[in-house]
Each structure stands twice: as structure tokens, then as C-alpha cells.
Amino acid sequence: MKEKKKFNLPPWALLTPYGIIFSVFIIIPVVAAVLLSFTYFNTIRPPEFVGLQNYIDLFTTDSTFLKYVVPNTIAYALFVGVGGYILSFFLAWSLSQLTHGVRTVMAVIIYSPSLTGGILIANIWKVIFDGSETGYLNYWLMELGVIAEPIKWLQSSDYLMVVMIIVALWSSMGVGFLSILSGITNVDKEIYEAAYMDGVKNRFQEIFYVTIPSIKPQMLFGAVMAIVNTFQTSGVGVALSGSNPTPNYAGQLIGTHIEDFGFIRNEMGYAAAVSVVLLLFIKLMSTGANKLFAEKD
Amino acid sequence: MLKKKKKIKNRLRAKGVTPKHFDRSQIKILAYMVPVCIVMALPIVFIFMNAFKPVDELFAYPPRLYVKNPTFQNFVDLFSLTSQTNIPMSRYLFNSILYTVITVVSTIYIAACAGYVLSKKKFKGRDTLFKINQTALMFVPVAVQIPRYFVIVYTGLIDNFWANILPLLAVPTSVFLVKQFIDQLPDSLIEAAVIDGAGDIMIMRKIIMPLIKSPLATVAILSFSSAWGATEAATYFIDNDSLKNFAFYVSTLSNATGNVVAGAGVSAAASLIMFLPSFILFIIMQSRVMNSMAHSGIK
Numbered sequence: 001m002k003e004k005k006k007f008n009l010p011p012w013a014l015l016t017p018y019g020i021i022f023s024v025f026i027i028i029p030v031v032a033a034v035l036l037s038f039t040y041f042n043t044i045r046p047p048e049f050v051g052l053q054n055y056i057d058l059f060t061t062d063s064t065f066l067k068y069v070v071p072n073t074i075a076y077a078l079f080v081g082v083g084g085y086i087l088s089f090f091l092a093w094s095l096s097q098l099t100h101g102v103r104t105v106m107a108v109i110i111y112s113p114s115l116t117g118g119i120l121i122a123n124i125w126k127v128i129f130d131g132s133e134t135g136y137l138n139y140w141l142m143e144l145g146v147i148a149e150p151i152k153w154l155q156s157s158d159y160l161m162v163v164m165i166i167v168a169l170w171s172s173m174g175v176g177f178l179s180i181l182s183g184i185t186n187v188d189k190e191i192y193e194a195a196y197m198d199g200v201k202n203r204f205q206e207i208f209y210v211t212i213p214s215i216k217p218q219m220l221f222g223a224v225m226a227i228v229n230t231f232q233t234s235g236v237g238v239a240l241s242g243s244n245p246t247p248n249y250a251g252q253l254i255g256t257h258i259e260d261f262g263f264i265r266n267e268m269g270y271a272a273a274v275s276v277v278l279l280l281f282i283k284l285m286s287t288g289a290n291k292l293f294a295e296k297d
Numbered sequence: 298m299l300k301k302k303k304k305i306k307n308r309l310r311a312k313g314v315t316p317k318h319f320d321r322s323q324i325k326i327l328a329y330m331v332p333v334c335i336v337m338a339l340p341i342v343f344i345f346m347n348a349f350k351p352v353d354e355l356f357a358y359p360p361r362l363y364v365k366n367p368t369f370q371n372f373v374d375l376f377s378l379t380s381q382t383n384i385p386m387s388r389y390l391f392n393s394i395l396y397t398v399i400t401v402v403s404t405i406y407i408a409a410c411a412g413y414v415l416s417k418k419k420f421k422g423r424d425t426l427f428k429i430n431q432t433a434l435m436f437v438p439v440a441v442q443i444p445r446y447f448v449i450v451y452t453g454l455i456d457n458f459w460a461n462i463l464p465l466l467a468v469p470t471s472v473f474l475v476k477q478f479i480d481q482l483p484d485s486l487i488e489a490a491v492i493d494g495a496g497d498i499m500i501m502r503k504i505i506m507p508l509i510k511s512p513l514a515t516v517a518i519l520s521f522s523s524a525w526g527a528t529e530a531a532t533y534f535i536d537n538d539s540l541k542n543f544a545f546y547v548s549t550l551s552n553a554t555g556n557v558v559a560g561a562g563v564s565a566a567a568s569l570i571m572f573l574p575s576f577i578l579f580i581i582m583q584s585r586v587m588n589s590m591a592h593s594g595i596k
Contacts, residue, residue, distance in 0.1 A: 011418040013497070014501070015414040019411075021407065022433070025445060025466075029441035033444045097316065098327070115518075119528055119571070120547075120571045124341070125340060127343050134358050173337075178590045182590035217594020234439055263446075268443055272443050282435050283435070
């Protein structure tokens with residue numbers, strides 16, 4: 001007993017490796033993004049303080065940002081973030097109504113696309129959205145008589161965004177979806193019984209009065225993962241079309257705008273300002289999700 | 298009253314959540330879930346089929362879904378390719394395997410230790426640290442890619458072996474999942490071990506690690522698929538061709554081969570190699586993953 005002290009580490013000791021990695025690759029970059037956003041920095045000469053100039057430029061003179069990036073990002077966030085979130089709840093709920101074996105197989109099928117990272121997603125879908133007549137989609141649509149000529153889906157400013165949303169939705173049933181599914185299947189059956197005793201009449205009422213209130217923590221985790229996925233997949237347009245900027249900026253999102261200015265034009269200060277705007281946007285979305293699902297103590 | 302309760306119970310057994318048996322009410326759900334699953338699986342089926350198609354079938358008109366004469370030629374072609382600087386494909390594959398193994402193993406230990414401390418240790422500021430981590434769940438790497446690049450530059454990691462690995466270890470989601478799972482393990486387990494004189498390292502090895510295999514399986518899958526598919530490091534942090542990884546090489550394939558016809562087969566084979574390992578890993582561990590997900594909520 002007396003020797004016990006010798007072997008005991010301070011309480012935080014085991015936290016150190018993660019603490020270092022977390023600080024170096026998350027905290028410092030976030031702080032640096034904020035600081036850099038107030039400078040002009042082209043990587044050749046040291047950063048020069050310019051105050052709010054980057055933000056002013058971003059919201060007044062950057063026509064690409066205002067005309068394409070903002071509307072694209074909002075549309076993408078609505079369809080992939082909000083739409084994908086609703087879809088993941090709906091699919092998870094549907095699976096929960098099936099027997100164990102069927103549910104497991106279907107869950108694996110629905111989850112597995114989320115294992116495909118950026119480059120793989122593009123490779124897979126390029127086969128389907130191939131612009132020539134041997135592309136699957138073009139062939140089927142031409143067979144059905146919907147289109148007469150093959151469409152260059154990935155180079156077309158009319159279709160690129162739609163393709164991006166489809167592809168991103170396909171790959172967005174990840175851990176958030178699994179979390180919701182597992183939440184629903186673990187709700188105590190007696191709660192349902194009690195609810196029906198109390199007059200719940202149909203499945204809609206069941207979902208809104210029993211299921212969702214019982215799995216608020218999973219709903220919130222799912223929402224956060226949906227937000228993460230939305231911005232994490234923002235490179236999909238560049239990967240599919242093969243160029244940054246995307247054709248006519250049709251698939252330009254805030255994430256690819258950062259890359260465009262940062263790594264292609266070397267305007268790091270400006271790119272950092274865009275990063276800060278993105279972080280604020282993410283924070284705003286997560287605050288919204290928190291308002292909806294946080295458990296009130 | 299009792300009768301009503303019994304009736305409800307019976308009905309819920311067949312129709313409600315997690316039914317034990319098949320019931321006709323499930324047909325409605327199957328009617329749309331089966332097509333949904335087909336649509337979800339289709340692109341993956343394409344990749345499987347295309348990887349084994351000979352060139353004439355890849356460009357056949359009309360395009361056919363299934364393979365008539367399966368061949369390993371695409372894989373043979375892929376492995377005989379070299380990069381412009383004469384580095385063989387196998388080297389990139391080796392790099393990828395090495396980076397992925399180191400990343401997965403390190404992430405598991407780092408997340409397990411951090412999750413344990415944040416869940417079971419009592420010290421000042423613990424809850425604040427966890428809150429910070431929870432906020433950071435959302436700070437996607439895309440948002441901090443510019444400053445992250447400078448961090449790599451100023452820490453001297455440019456063109457360094459570790460630049461492929463270290464940034465991938467900062468995954469707040471992993472720590473979050475492990476911590477939430479450890480929260481529901483009884484404190485008495487650890488108290489008993491402390492009375493027996495066990496230190497932290499011993500408690501981690503003998504008690505915590507064996508009990509948290511489920512969330513660690515989830516962490517392993519997430520970190521595996523991110524490391525296996527990572528292209529950020531090879532694109533921005535690494536100049537030396539011999540340190541780049543397979544995923545990056547695959548992303549250059551379509552442009553580099555120049556020959557579209559040969560490129561399609563090779564890139565289909567490469568895509569299958571990119572997808573299959575994560576998929577198999579998930580199938581093996583899916584029941585553990587589902588088990589850990591039950592405790593994943595944000596409270």
C-alpha cells in the first residue's frame with residue numbers, strides 16, 4: 001500500500017499524447033487561422049497586418065465568393081447536411097422496424113459507402129457519370145429516350161452541383177447514421193407500451209412523442225456528424241470534375257475556395273479569413289442543432 | 298386495462314421497433330428499403346465488376362454491368378506501373394500499409410488513454426477539456442488546412458515520414474466515442490484495482506482496454522479509412538516521391554497514364570484495392586461497432 005504512490009501517475013499524465021497532438025493540429029491551427037486572417041501573406045514575405053481588409057474584400061469585392069461560393073455552399077449544406085441528416089434518421093428508423101438479420105445486412109450496405117474517401121468516391125462515380133455514350137447513366141437515359149445526346153455531367157455547370165449532392169448523400173450515412181440506428185433499437189420497449197396506453201395512435205405520433213425524445217443524445221451526435229460530413233466532402237466537386245476552380249465555379253464550395261486561394265494562388269491571409277468564416281458557419285449550425293436536441297438539466 | 302396492455306404488447310412484438318419475427322406490416326418498409334439498398338450498393342458493385350473486366354468489356358457499347366470474361370490483367374497492369382520518378386507502385390502500397398498500421402495503432406492507444414482520463418480521473422478542468430474536445434468534433438480538417446500547413450512547415454515536418462501520420466492522430470471523434478463508452482463502466486471496477494495497488498498503466502492494460510474493445514473497433518475503422526484514403530499529406534506536405542502513399546498515387550493515375558483506355562482498367566483495379574480493406578474490416582467488426590454506437594450520444 002505504501003508503495004502505491006510511486007507507481008501512480010498524475011491524473012492528466014495519460015492525456016498528454018492526445019493533448020499535444022490536439023494542440024498542435026487543432027488548437028494552434030484555429031488560433032493561427034484567426035491571426036493570419038488579419039494579414040496579407042503570400043508565403044514569400046512575412047505576413048503584413050492589414051486589419052479587417054480580407055473580410056471586407058471577401059464580402060464586397062470577391063465576386064466568385066458572393067456569386068457562386070455562398071449560394072453553392074448554402075444549397076449544398078441544406079441538401080447534404082440537413083437533407084442527409086433527415087434521410088439518415090428516416091433510413092435508421094426504417095431499419096429498426098425490420099428483423100435483426102435483414103437490418104444488419106442493410107445497415108452494412110447503407111454504411112459502407114461512407115468508407116470511401118474523397119479520391120475513391122470520384123473514381124467510383126466517374127464510371128457512372130462518364131460524359132461519353134458508354135457512361136452508364138448516359139446509356140440508360142438514351143435507351144429510355146430521355147436524352148438524345150450524351151451529357152458531360154461532370155463538366156457541365158448545370159449538372160455538377162446535382163451530381164455532387166447525389167454523391168455526397170450516398171456517402172453520408174456514416175457514424176451518425178449508425179448512432180441513430182443504434183439509439184432507436186435500444187429504446188426500451190416498455191416506453192412504447194406506456195405511450196400506447198397513454199393514447200399514442202400511430203407511427204407518426206410514436207416517432208415524435210417517443211422515439212426522438214428518447215434518443216436526443218444520438219440525434220445530436222448525428223447532427224454534428226452530418227455537419228462534419230457536409231464540409232468534409234466539400235472537395236468532391238473538384239475530385240469529380242478534375243479541376244479547381246470547378247467548371248464555371250458550378251461546384252465551388254467554401255472548402256474548395258480556401259484551397260483555391262491558399263494553395264493555388266498563395267494568398268494565405270485571405271484563405272485564412274475564408275477559413276474563419278467557415279468555422280463560424282459550422283459553429284452556427286451546431287448551435288442550431290444544440291438548441292434542438294440538447295437535454296435540459 | 299390489463300387486457301389492453303397485453304394487446305399492445307403483442308402488437309408491438311410484431312410491428313414496432315426491433316421485431317422478433319417477420320410480420321406483414323414490414324412489407325411496406327421492405328418495399329422501399331430494398332430499392333434504396335440496391336441504389337446504395339450499385340456503385341460498389343460497379344467497382345468490383347470493372348476491376349475484373351478486360352479492356353474490350355470496359356469500353357463495350359452498350360455498357361454491361363456484369364463481367365463476361367473476368368481477368369486479373371488490370372491488377373497486373375497496375376503493379377507493373379511506375380511513377381514518373383521510377384518508383385514502383387508496390388512502394389506506394391507498402392507506404393500506405395505502413396502509415397495506416399502506425400496511425401490505427403497509435404490512434405487506439407491515444408484515444409483509449411485520453412478517454413480514460415477524461416472519464417474516470419478527477420482533476421480540475423477536466424470537464425472544460427472535454428467540452429473543448431466536443432466543440433472540436435466539428436472543426437473539420439478542411440477548415441484549418443491553411444494554418445495546418447504552416448504548422449507542418451514550422452515544426453520541420455515537411456518531407457518527413459511523420460507528416461503522413463501525426464495530423465491523422467488528431468481525431469476528437471475517437472476520444473469522444475471512447476470517453477462516452479467508459480462513462481458507463483462502473484467506478485467500482487477501478488476502485489477495486491486501486492485498492493489492490495494497481496497503477497494507471499496496469500488499470501489501462503488489465504481493466505479498461507479489455508472492456509472497451511467495442512469503441513476501439515469503431516475508432517480503428519474510422520482511423521483506418523481516413524489513413525488508407527488520405528491524400529492531404531502527399532499533396533501538400535511531402536515532396537519526396539518515395540514517401541507518398543497509394544491513395545495519392547491513385548489520384549494521379551487518370552492524368553498520368555495518358556492513355557485513357559489502359560487508365561480505366563488500372564484505376565478500376567486501384568479503386569477496388571482502396572475500398573476492400575475498410576469494407577472487410579467493417580464487416581468483421583460491425584457488431585462491435587453497433588454496440589459502441591449505443592453509447593455515442595452527446596448529453
